[in-house]
Amino acid sequence: MRGKRYCEIILTKTISSYAVYNTWGLNDCPEQLWNKVSISAVKKETGSSFVHLNGPRYWVIDGFKNTSLINPAIKTISGIPMREAGILHLSLIDLFKNKPYQSHVVDRKTTWVYQADKPVFELIDPNGQVFVMQSYSVQKYPQTMNTLTQLGAKLQLPKGWKFKTGMLNKPETIQAVNNKAVVVQDNFLNTYQKASHDFLK
Template sequence: MTGIVRLACISIAVSLTGAASALAADDGAPNLRGTRYCEIIPVYRDGLSFHLEVYNTLGQNDCPPAIWDAIDPKALAKELGAEEVVMNGPRFWVMDRIIATGTTKDGATKEFDGLAATQRATLSLPLRVIVFGSRPYSEKTIVRDTTYVYDAGKPVYEITDDAGNVYVMQTCAEIVDKTLAMDDLAGLGAR
């Protein structure tokens, strides 16, 4: 089950959606494009569903490799009383700014084996999604209050599904390709 949970969680984390906006660059939010971060996602069983808490390092640190690489997800899951801990990263923001409100902005900050991260989202998944998986790039409902800002004139990377729905890339990850860089994104579809 561990591999299935990991794939489902990573697929969900990659496909989480928020509102994109054309707000002015002086909205007060820091520029994030190209900023490194990581996510730690404890997965808790709740009857016939799973509850996921998404913590990320935005605003705390840039996910230092020495600390990130030293985290043992199995030991951390045991410590947290979770079924599993999904390590999602390192990642880099592709949008320019995030404007968060409510619990997304004010989530609790925890330290995971020396890595500070703030809870930014929660979601629940039925057992069938964990057991049977979900299609890549499928939509999931997530609880958070977030506006994503992409500055005019900067690159935006899109993926179109078989039904013609267009999704905008929020982040890129070094999970599969440790050498992936922002400059590689324009040609990513050719890989």
């Protein structure tokens, strides 16, 4: 699963919740289709007042368990088959600010698996909370799995935040506690999920 490509389209659900549609398990978000997707066309097709295109992205997890979709029904958006994988809770103010290093809650039933002897990438906030990268983005900057190790020198970290990378000594998992995942994005649009502890200690 690590290194596999996918895309997401985020649509309005209610005034403060947004449906996250994901291509994972259906297709790898074909370049020729994704390049033709436009926000205006998706708004027209879905009737959604807000649309966010999130991708292409690549997984930095090795697998998952005890994981299920919000809705397994396939919805084709701009010619790309997708399924509803999560519900993002966000106020309108946060939505329009869309700042990096702000935590958001996503309703989803997921447990990410990280294998031993594989690299992990962590953000640690000023309170010591640890967020582990689940996927990286090529939407804003060209990135590969190999360039992620150099992120520490590139990220514009807020005061008190740290970036760490290293190899896992043992397998680890991150579970969405009570089916709620707390996630942050860095300024390269890479996504991290809050973990119960530092994997690199």
